[in-house]
Amino acid sequence: MSGSSSILSAGSSLEAAEKQPSTQLQWSTRLSFILAATGSAIGLGNIWKFPYITGENGGGAFVLVYLACILVIGIPLMMAEVMIGRRGQQSPPNAMAALAKEAGTTPIWKVIGWMGVIAGFLILSFYTVIAGWAVSYISVAADTTFVGKTPADIGAMFEGMLSDPVRLLFWSTLVIVTTLFIVGKGVKSGLEKAVNILMPCLLVLIIVMVGYAMTTGYFMQGVGFLFNPDFSKLTSKSILVALGHAFFTLSLASGAIMTYGSYLPKSVSIAKTSIYIGIVDTAVALLAGLAIFPIVFANTLEPGAGPGLIFVTLPIAFGQMPLGTLVGILFFIMLSIAALTSAISMIEPSVARMVEKFNISRFKACSILGLALWLLSVGSALSFNLWKEEKLFGRTFFDTIDHLTANWMMPLGGLAIAIFSAWIISKKVSQEELGLGNGTMYNIWLFTMRFITPVGIIIVFLNALGIV
Ligand code: TRP
DSSP, X not given: OTTOHHHHHHHOSSOGGGSOGGGOOOOSSHHHHHHHHHHHHSSHIIIIIHHHHHHHTTSHHHHHHHHHHIIIIIHHHHHHHHHHHHHHOSOHHHHHHHHHHHTTSOGGGHXXXXXXHHHHHHHHHHHHHHHHHHHHHHHHHHTTTXXXXXXXXXXXXXXXXXXXXXXXXXXXXHHHHHHHHHHXXXXXXXXXXXXXXXXXXXXXXXXXXXXXXXXXXXXXXXXXXXXXXXXXXXXXXXXXXXXXXXXXXXXOSSSHHXXXXXXXXXXXXXXXXXXXXXXXXXXXXXXXXXXXHHHHHHTTOOTTOOTTHHHHHHHHHHHHSTTHHHHHHHHHHHHHHHHHHHHHHHHHHHHHHHHHHHOOOHHHHHHHHHHHHHHHHHHHHHTTTTTTTOOBTTBOHHHHHHHIIIIIIHHHHHHHHHHIIIIISOHHHHHHHHTOTTSHHHHHHHHIIIIIHHHHHHHHHHHHTTOO
């Protein structure tokens, strides 16, 4: 908030009186927005979720649908969200309302902003539990526990962790406290620096793991699994999973990108930045897949093993490769930090909204939200042990929240944001914000948001519901 008033005053095209500057932090440079948004995008979604859902949904064909979703839905939608955030200069619900007002229509669009804020909050409640697994595995790796173990031992070790509610709660609580502490201090300070150094380190480590995967003798099998589409394995449900994951991995329809966009200086190109983030995020996911599947095939493991996939495959590699213990420790440290930067982006919209609404300090908002979050996270942590058999429509608490957010709230939110940005907001405003003029790029974006994205999302939905 301090030291950025010059950027702030040049920042918005809405009248200053309509803004509530008390909540408006501002990124110091273009780079810090890119880093923070990349930090939000790259996380457990890329390294934990992408490989395991790819395994569950049969590989290549699923990956192809996922890539198409990123390209024609994810990236254009990211541009729309950054645009709404930056133009609105407030938390997602108010930004949507302000832009609706500017367009001369009903502020009820606020609801979409709210749905995003709530989705981010719900996702965080299970995200912190998985992040807890990653943190806990730092110490497991440090104990040289992986060395000389068979794949079965390593699988049993993971199961052992899942079955221990106290251990899961301990680590997820630690993640929640750390996240809220950082957010309470204001997003800008430490975060920019942390992301700046750690994201490149994570990338290097993943490349090292891909290098190891090349030595297993099963590398081409992994490549084939990821890139050789077998469309007979593609179901309507897996198409919806691919779409939901495109939203999840780019942190879309959840207030995160919109909120970060509201901190973005006017001078930055929204289009270029969004394309860059989309490419980097996808590259990390594909590299994670290339590191993991060769290990799966080399050890005759099951690609569809589910959420434990990276926690049983990568440790096998750490146990066998030279300097494996060190690489393992570093890997889980980086993964934990990647998860942390994503977690921060999920709670920031709720904090921004609460500060704006009740005029309380960030720290107080964080304490209240932290408590609520912790209570929900208990439900997810216990889904892997004590409440494993407590099911609602055949799903545990964890599965229910994952399904509700990734397969319903985010696609529906995305649909609404596409319609809002391309049909409700005037072309003049979107041209001004996106900085693409009225050229071909702008028209491609507009056409995609007007027709391709909404129709695509609706078809995927109807398909998954068994209607078409
Ligand atoms: N994109 C992050 C990942 O891939 C997760 C994430 C961050 C997220 N912010 C979000 C997911 C908001 C949904 C909504 O790990």
